[in-house]
Amino acid sequence: MTEARAVGGVRTLVGVVALVLLVCGSVLAAAGAVGVWVDGTRRDADGFLTTGARSFHSNGYALSFGAVDMRWTEVAVPVGQDWLGVVELRGDQDVFVGIGAADDVAEYLAEVEYDEVRVREAAIGYRHHPGGPAPSVPAARPIWVAYGTGSLAWQAEEGEWAAVLLNPDGSRVVDSKVSARATVPALGPVSATALLGGVVVLAVGGVVLLSAGVRGRKRPNGQ
Known part of the structure; x- marks a missing residue:
């Protein structure tokens, strides 16, 4: 038994x-x-995976999409270039689009009135930061690893980055549709x-x- x-x-x-x-x-x-x-x-005709375009608005001088950490590499694989590949951000044709190191962008926006975008599931939220105008027109600052008017293309790399939308002349009220796409070679x-x-x-x-x-x-x- x-x-x-x-x-x-x-x-x-x-x-x-x-x-x-x-x-x-x-x-x-x-x-x-x-x-x-x-x-x-x-994938689209260029070999990218693409998000749909969504509208974003700020009554301040900038729209920030927050910091994105691309340093989580527990298996020693850089998440940037090996995973995302080439990243493109597209806004309206009259909007400045920039990507920079998160610390540099935070310093640039420290005294600026802007809205930080927070997307949770299907809902878009904003965190308002009080302040004044941008200290200079965005293109004049040497903090961007990639920037453009209307769109930008960036070879993703390891680090902590932030994407920002401003008017090219630094004026207030930023309103634009935004979409993103990436090659994602590791997929x-x-x-x-x-x-x-x-x-x-x-x-x-x-x-x-x-x-x-x-x-x-x-x-x-x-x-």
Whole structure:
């Protein structure tokens, strides 16, 4: 009786392990499949993945999209150039668009009245920062790693960055539609690896589950 209980316990444990493998494999394979589909079907004619355009408004002198940290690289893979690739930001044709180091942008906007954009799910919110006009026209400042009027293109790199919209002459009230797109070169290889890995984990889980079932059927005959 004790041996039968032990065998039953082992079989249950093997079944649980198999179930965990099957669930993890399914999730991994599904995520990889979605990534492969997006990489193969959702790119535009230039090979970019594109967001839709959304409208943003500030009664102040600038719109800031906050700091984006591209230094999370736990596996020593730079998230910037290896993952995002080339990034393009597009606004209205009469708007200055700039990307700079987050600290430099924060210093530039320290005494400026502006609104910081906060997007949560489908809702757009703003955090208002009181102040005065910009200390100079934006293009005159040497803080931008990329900038342009209406749009910019930037080779993403590791660091902490902030994107800002201003009027080219530094005047108040900034209103523009904004869209972004990026090449995301890592999406295809990472998705394919995830899909293949998920299939392998599913296969292993299936073998473990099958072997547990076979052992369970054979055990009574062997006693």
